[in-house]
Amino acid sequence: xxxxxxxxxxxxxxxxxxxxxxxxxxxxxxxxxxxxxxxxxxxxxxxxxxxxxxxxxxxxxxxxxxxxxxxxxxxxxxxxxxxxxxxxxxxxxxxxxxxxxxxxxxxxxxxxxxxxxxxxxxxxxxxxxxxxxxxxxxxxxxxxxxxxxxxxxxxxxxxxxxxxxxxxxxxxxxxxxxxxxxxxxxxxxxxxxxxxxxxxxxxxxxxxxxxxxxxxxxxxxxxxxxxxxxxxxxxxxxxxxxxxxxxxxxxxxxxxxxxxxxxxxxxxxxxxxxxxxxxxxxxxxxxxxxxxxxxxxxxxxxxxxxxxxxxxx
Amino acid sequence: xxxxxxxxxxxxxxxxxxxxxxxxxxxxxxxxxxxxxxxxxxxxxxxxxxxxxxxxxxxxxxxxxxxxxxxxxxxxxxxxxxxxxxxxxxxxxxxxxxxxxxxxxxxxxxxxxxxxxxxxxxxxxxxxxxxxxxxxxxxxxxxxxxxxxxxxxxxxxxxxxxxxxxxxxxxxxxxxxxxxxxxxxxxxxxxxxxxxxxxxxxxxxxxxxxxxxxxxxxxxxxxxxxxxxxxxxxxxxxxxxxxxxxxxxxxxxxxxxxxxxxxxxxxxxxxxxxxxxxxxxxxxxxxxxxxxxxxxxxxxxxxxxxxxxxxxx
Numbered sequence: 138x139x140x141x142x143x144x145x146x147x148x149x150x151x152x153x154x155x156x157x158x159x160x161x162x163x164x165x166x167x168x169x170x171x172x173x174x175x176x177x178x179x180x181x182x183x184x185x186x187x188x189x190x191x192x193x194x195x196x197x198x199x200x201x202x203x204x205x206x207x208x209x210x211x212x213x214x215x216x217x218x219x220x221x222x223x224x225x226x227x228x229x230x231x232x233x234x235x236x237x238x239x240x241x242x243x244x245x246x247x248x249x250x251x252x253x254x255x256x257x258x259x260x261x262x263x264x265x266x267x268x269x270x271x272x273x274x275x276x277x278x279x280x281x282x283x284x285x286x287x288x289x290x291x292x293x294x295x296x297x298x299x300x301x302x303x304x305x306x307x308x309x310x311x312x313x314x315x316x317x318x319x320x321x322x323x324x325x326x327x328x329x330x331x332x333x334x335x336x337x338x339x340x341x342x343x344x345x346x347x348x349x350x351x352x353x354x355x356x357x358x359x360x361x362x363x364x365x366x367x368x369x370x371x372x373x374x375x376x377x378x379x380x381x382x383x384x385x386x387x388x389x390x391x392x393x394x395x396x397x398x399x400x401x402x403x404x405x406x407x408x409x410x411x412x413x414x415x416x417x418x419x420x421x422x423x424x425x426x427x428x429x430x431x432x433x434x435x436x437x438x439x440x441x442x443x444x445x446x447x448x449x450x
Numbered sequence: 451x452x453x454x455x456x457x458x459x460x461x462x463x464x465x466x467x468x469x470x471x472x473x474x475x476x477x478x479x480x481x482x483x484x485x486x487x488x489x490x491x492x493x494x495x496x497x498x499x500x501x502x503x504x505x506x507x508x509x510x511x512x513x514x515x516x517x518x519x520x521x522x523x524x525x526x527x528x529x530x531x532x533x534x535x536x537x538x539x540x541x542x543x544x545x546x547x548x549x550x551x552x553x554x555x556x557x558x559x560x561x562x563x564x565x566x567x568x569x570x571x572x573x574x575x576x577x578x579x580x581x582x583x584x585x586x587x588x589x590x591x592x593x594x595x596x597x598x599x600x601x602x603x604x605x606x607x608x609x610x611x612x613x614x615x616x617x618x619x620x621x622x623x624x625x626x627x628x629x630x631x632x633x634x635x636x637x638x639x640x641x642x643x644x645x646x647x648x649x650x651x652x653x654x655x656x657x658x659x660x661x662x663x664x665x666x667x668x669x670x671x672x673x674x675x676x677x678x679x680x681x682x683x684x685x686x687x688x689x690x691x692x693x694x695x696x697x698x699x700x701x702x703x704x705x706x707x708x709x710x711x712x713x714x715x716x717x718x719x720x721x722x723x724x725x726x727x728x729x730x731x732x733x734x735x736x737x738x739x740x741x742x743x744x745x746x747x748x749x750x751x752x753x754x755x756x757x758x759x760x761x762x763x
Contacts, residue, residue, distance in 0.1 A: 150553045155566040157532065168569035170533055172588065175488045179586065181569055183537040187576040219470065220483055224496040224537070224582035240463045253468040255481035256494055263500040264577020269537035271584040273492065275485065 160283060164353050166210040166337065169281050178274045178281060180210035186265035196235050197242020198308055199268060204246045206340075207272035209312035209393040213338035215280030215321050218250065218272045218314065223257035226267040235266070250312065277321040279332035287335035287354035287398035289425035294404065294417045297394040299343055300371025300385035307391035313338075317395060319415050320407065327410060328403045336397040342388040343420075346396055348429055348443050354398075360387075360421035360441060363434040387431075388444040398423050473596060477666050479523040479650070482594050491587045491594060493523035499578035509548050510555020511621055512581060517559045519653075520585035522625035522706040526651035528593030528634050531627065533568045534560065537582040539575035548579070563625065590634040592645035600648035600667035600711035602738035607717065607730045610707040612656055613684025613698035620704035626651075630708060632728050633720065640723060641716045649710040655701040656733075659709055661742055661756050667711075673700075673734035673754060676747040700744075701757040711736050 151162050159176075160169040167180040184203050186192055208218040223243065227236055236259065247254050252272060296313045324332045335354055339346045343365075351358050362383055371385040378385070404419060424430075429441040464475050472489075473482040480493040497516050499505055521531040536556065540549055549572065560567050565585060609626045637645045648667050652659045656678075664671050675696055684698040691698070717732060737743075742754040 150550075150557045151560070151567045155532075158566050158568050161566065161568040162570065168533070168535065170568060170586075172532070173488065175486065177490070177586070179533070179535055179569055179584075181535040181537055181571045181582075181584065183539055183571040183573045183580075183582065185539050185573055185575050185580075188574055219468075219485070220481070220492070222481065222492055222494040222584050224494050226496055226498050226580055237463075244463045247464070253471050253474065254464045255471050255474040255483060256492055257475065258494045258496040258582070260496045260498055261501055262498050262577070262580070264575070267498075267539050267575065267580040267582075269494075269496065269571070269580075269582035271492075271494065271535050273483075273490070273586070 178216035182206035183269040196239035200242035201246040215282040218274040224269040226262035282336040284353035291398040291423040293421040298366040298368035301374035310393040333399040357424040357428040491529035495519035496582040509552035513555035514559040528595040531587040536570035539580040595649040597666035604711040604736040606734040611679040611681035614687035623706040646712040654703040670737040670741040
């Protein structure tokens, strides 16, 4: 059973009928709540020893990754992360040394990511280590952004450079909180009423995550092969794997880069005024025909192969 | 290492310096946050297979207990639970049947406990099953109530009847959301400005949890042995264990009953107007001398023995 189909099942069983729930269980990584006119965003990520991190991983690294994953979910929906609650299940052999180093790493991560750790639970585990982090926050002005909402004609932009994160970048991936704040602040000031129309973070590879955004928005997309910002790691990974750097940029996950769709006039204005001050690249556009297409440098198009990381049970 | 000492350690490392954090990591089970004048309560509970539930436990029961534990934390601090996020780590052998029955049980529990499940994460576990639930909510008028705040002269009251929950009640313990709402509503109407001064839920036994409330409030307490509401299960448990029913009422955990301190005039007014309509019993009073005392039926006092369930690593 694939995680996707289980989540779909859960969603059907748990479909919330509560008016305060603007966006609940899936398809978005982040829930959006509203009560008494005030909005709240919440996202949970869980990690298991032997699945998401190796048994020898540094506890501080595990703490950073678990917190960063949820902070990235909030950034992707144009929300500011503020508070975190952390569950830690720990085997008798690992505690207490592991726990202390985890807590120290968590404190450092919280400071770096500008989140306050406000609660949690610690339990003993008969097996491996398990971490679950819930991050709470608030939409930035113009937010939240969801997976649905992309419109034909919108441009697709990504932050940073893609591919090869498993060569090391995945150990300390940086959520793009600063970048999304810069973009949303820009829109509020210079293109009032016009904000990014949809977005998510590229956790399972650009192609797979783009297909999710398009499915939820009911649109298609065209990616321009020669516009994709290739990370230096994508080139190194390609040397090792024998695959192309482009293929790594399209399919490698664990990057936390953002994929956003936005009206072309917003992008033009942003490029004109903010050129060089932010790390965004246009990589394609949204189309109306529902197909996912890769346009090669020579102008020819072919269907985009949807490869990426799907968690298996 | 005992859970208590680890949490104390964590608290020191993670001491939040954020003005929005009114109550953060410990000693309370619930975090209290405030931003733009609006208040938020959040609590997390984690359960592990083989520690908090048996491998053969019904998935729906596990779902109920994990959600109820956090809802009870909010009730104990006079907050209304509204939303939940749920992490589930599941072994390949258990999924997907286990997951579906868990989700169905969770949907039922959410309806019963009046909470909307709005998000979560599902991952594969190389070992046993783990569940982590974060519940979000808002303080009732007059809330939140913390572990600190009890004053000498305050009365101690509990909900329900105590002891012997392991005979079966612990499988479906009922958070006292309705009772705390009734009491807070009463105070708002009839004793304005006077609310319960401190409280918590009795998860690890009355004696141990009372000692926690007293420590945080910097006070002592006297319990009246012949006032403790003994559950019928406390009598049955005593027959089996050879211990006294009183001892079971003082030391058995997993009950989710509430322990509250409140000004005596609030209690008098509440008893006068609401007699019989709510399930509260006065069991003792707060004292100024820092000692914990049990007063027997014959008037003699002896030190209260602090026995209860402390999670061990």
